[in-house]
Amino acid sequence: xxxxxLQIGPAELEVLRRPSTRPGAPTxxxxxxxxxxxxxxxxxxxxxxHGEVVAPSHPGFGKSPGPGDRxxxxxxxxxxxxxxxxxxxxxxxxxGFSFGGWIAAELAAGGHPKLARLVLVDSxxxxxxxxxxxxxxxxxxxxxxxxxxxxxxxxANCPPGSYGIGWHTxxxxxMSDEEMVVLARNWDSLCLYAWRPHLYNxxxxxxxxxxxxxxxxxxxxxxxxxxxDYGRAYAGLIPAAQFEAIEAAGHHxxxxxxxxxxxxxxxxxxxxxxxxxxx
Amino acid sequence: MELWNHCENPYPFVPNxxxxxxxxxxxxxxxxxxxxxxxxxxYDEVFDEYRLCDDLxxxxxxxxxxAGINNLWAANPVITGVVANITKKARILSLGTLITVRPDPVxxxxxxxxxxxxxxxxxxxxxxxxxxxxxxxxxxxxxxxxEREWEAIDLIEKTLTTQDGPFSWEGKFxxxxxxxxxxxxxxxxxxxFWAATSDLPTCAExxxxxxxxxxxxxxxxxxxxxxxxxxxxxxxxxxxxxxxDRFSYMAFAYVGDTDEEGLRIGQKIAWFLxxxxxxxxxxxxxxxxxxxxxxxxxxxxxxxxxxxxxxxxDAEVLVGQGxxxxxxxxxxxxxxxxxxxxxxxxxxxxxxxxQGLVTHAEAEASFTRAARDVLPQLRDLPPVDGDETxxxxxxxxxxx
Numbered sequence: 001x002x003x004x005x006l007q008i009g010p011a012e013l014e015v016l017r018r019p020s021t022r023p024g025a026p027t028x029x030x031x032x033x034x035x036x037x038x039x040x041x042x043x044x045x046x047x048x049x050h051g052e053v054v055a056p057s058h059p060g061f062g063k064s065p066g067p068g069d070r071x072x073x074x075x076x077x078x079x080x081x082x083x084x085x086x087x088x089x090x091x092x093x094x095x096g097f098s099f100g101g102w103i104a105a106e107l108a109a110g111g112h113p114k115l116a117r118l119v120l121v122d123s124x125x126x127x128x129x130x131x132x133x134x135x136x137x138x139x140x141x142x143x144x145x146x147x148x149x150x151x152x153x154x155x156a157n158c159p160p161g162s163y164g165i166g167w168h169t170x171x172x173x174x175m176s177d178e179e180m181v182v183l184a185r186n187w188d189s190l191c192l193y194a195w196r197p198h199l200y201n202x203x204x205x206x207x208x209x210x211x212x213x214x215x216x217x218x219x220x221x222x223x224x225x226x227x228x229d230y231g232r233a234y235a236g237l238i239p240a241a242q243f244e245a246i247e248a249a250g251h252h253x254x255x256x257x258x259x260x261x262x263x264x265x266x267x268x269x270x271x272x273x274x275x276x277x278x279x
Numbered sequence: 280m281e282l283w284n285h286c287e288n289p290y291p292f293v294p295n296x297x298x299x300x301x302x303x304x305x306x307x308x309x310x311x312x313x314x315x316x317x318x319x320x321x322y323d324e325v326f327d328e329y330r331l332c333d334d335l336x337x338x339x340x341x342x343x344x345x346a347g348i349n350n351l352w353a354a355n356p357v358i359t360g361v362v363a364n365i366t367k368k369a370r371i372l373s374l375g376t377l378i379t380v381r382p383d384p385v386x387x388x389x390x391x392x393x394x395x396x397x398x399x400x401x402x403x404x405x406x407x408x409x410x411x412x413x414x415x416x417x418x419x420x421x422x423x424x425x426e427r428e429w430e431a432i433d434l435i436e437k438t439l440t441t442q443d444g445p446f447s448w449e450g451k452f453x454x455x456x457x458x459x460x461x462x463x464x465x466x467x468x469x470x471x472f473w474a475a476t477s478d479l480p481t482c483a484e485x486x487x488x489x490x491x492x493x494x495x496x497x498x499x500x501x502x503x504x505x506x507x508x509x510x511x512x513x514x515x516x517x518x519x520x521x522x523x524d525r526f527s528y529m530a531f532a533y534v535g536d537t538d539e540e541g542l543r544i545g546q547k548i549a550w551f552l553x554x555x556x557x558x559x560x561x562x563x564x565x566x567x568x569x570x571x572x573x574x575x576x577x578x579x580x581x582x583x584x585x586x587x588x589x590x591x592x593d594a595e596v597l598v599g600q601g602x603x604x605x606x607x608x609x610x611x612x613x614x615x616x617x618x619x620x621x622x623x624x625x626x627x628x629x630x631x632x633x634q635g636l637v638t639h640a641e642a643e644a645s646f647t648r649a650a651r652d653v654l655p656q657l658r659d660l661p662p663v664d665g666d667e668t669x670x671x672x673x674x675x676x677x678x679x
Contacts, residue, residue: 141306142561180575184570
């Protein structure tokens with residue numbers, strides 16, 4: 001795994017890169033969730049066998065500088081359009097996790113000539129329920145112990161150095177000061193982008209039909225933050241989307257079931273575009 | 280010096296077992312535990328206390344908190360309007376409505392202009408940054424609240440003082456294309472501005488703007504540091520030294536007939552700290568922006584809340600830390616005079632007396648003693664730090 005920086009206009013992004021050993025392998029642009037992706041996360045090694053992995057940290061996350069006034073979802077979408085422009089590959093598969101799935105869905109709804117495929121993993125981003133129904137808990141107003149209970153099939157499955165929703169309950173002697181500073185930066189930055197409306201764009205659902213690339217909506221079967229039913233409905237709004245659930249995983253299947261997660265992605269990448277469309 | 284009465288109108292009537300079970304006594308405690316008939320009685324009592332203070336020569340502070348047992352003044356401008364109507368001569372400080380929570384500062388300026396008219400120019404406008412459970416109750420993003428606070432203050436000031444509008448405002452946090460309030464405020468160009476903060480850069484900005492800086496329970500050292508930052512910023516900006524009327528301090532206070540009574544009843548105020556601030560971690564130390572990221576390890580490892588609070592709640596200890604004034608009238612006058620000297624001069628002492636388990640009758644007795652026997656001892660005191668140049672030289676020498 002290598003790390004570096006990527007300059008997109010005034011924004012400087014920390015980027016994890018993993019070149020693929022396979023010639024002609026697709027480029028996989030990963031948009032992380034509430035926390036930046038740990039270089040030690042096992043799914044990265046597994047994924048890199050099938051594609052070149054590029055995983056930036058959003059502005060204010062990880063060690064990327066803060067967003068300044070570019071602190072809305074609108075800014076993130078334009079930023080990642082810039083990242084797609086800057087990547088040398090002609091075609092890119094976009095994989096968005098959780099909060100990053102929301103960014104990916106927004107970007108794909110707007111379209112980009114390099115976008116070849118889309119994978120949404122336990123993604124936030126749309127409003128489905130009625131005005132008195134929450135589609136998911138308010139991450140900032142809910143006790144971390146409850147978030148942990150909802151987020152994982154088994155919190156013990158979380159690999160060392162990776163943190164998901166409810167990360168606060170992992171605070172202890174095993175966590176370094178440097179990790180805490182990064183988690184605090186991530187939490188503050190997520191709040192800037194996502195406090196209200198909380199983790200969704202009320203208009204996005206109207207435009208998901210514009211997504212014109214094969215799409216895999218991949219979900220942890222045990223996700224009680226954003227339920228599989230929400231994921232199925234999400235997929236139903238995207239014309240060329242298929243839904244797949246990963247058993248024994250919660251909100252972070254890439255962390256809890258890395259091999260099953262990568263297998264699902266690889267199966268999807270192996271399909272040709274025409275056959276991928278099976279709602 | 281001037282004495283002010285600040286009452287948060289708490290609600291100490293929820294059963295202890297409910298409070299112990301609840302993860303937070305603010306924001307998330309269901310309002311089925313709030314009996315509106317009890318609240319109506321409390322409103323009557325506290326309004327009577329305000330009338331008494333008005334008669335006695337004490338001034339009045341109102342504020343607001345939301346959705347909790349600590350404060351029943353949720354709609355501050357409504358309450359402050361009532362106070363304007365039931366009093367005749369007291370200054371009235373709104374400290375304040377929550378400008379970082381409310382979406383439209385122009386509406387806030389309208390409310391304050393209205394209250395200034397109702398009181399015929401007795402309003403003082405106070406600003407608080409707010410945070411914690413208030414962000415949750417008001418669905419206000421807890422990030423960037425300091426920038427949001429200053430933009431709101433700027434817009435409120437322009438709204439109150441512009442007489443040739445309409446004007447347009449397109450800021451980072453607020454937009455309003457057509458600002459032109461009727462009525463404009465009674466006081467010209469506007470009521471005085473106050474702000475509650477101990478954040479040193481904010482104190483410095485208050486100094487440059489000439490706003491009244493009030494500290495809440497900061498104790499001797501923190502208060503002195505805050506006021507020093509205020510004075511230093513003015514000196515560095517080439518502005519005249521501030522008068523003591525630019526400085527204010529809120530403390531718990533009980534004036535008894537005897538020292539024993541003052542401390543005994545003062546001890547009942549500590550409910551504010553022991554019970555009414557209980558808050559869940561997601562509303563406090565884990566709220567975004569609660570601590571700077573580089574400070575997170577220290578805050579999270581020690582379990583510290585977003586703001587350090589006194590841990591020893593014995594009334595005598597609170598007195599020793601400068602967070603409570605309590606005793607007989609002479610004792611309280613001596614405590615306040617000592618505090619004034621140690622913080623480098625101060626004009627306004629805000630007494631939090633009707634707090635916790637203190638009763639209506641006890642509060643009225645304390646206010647009567649404060650006005651009759653304490654306040655006269657605080658009039659016409661000699662300057663503490665009259666020579667600003669000498670003050671700066673002393674501080675610089677101390678720093679070296």
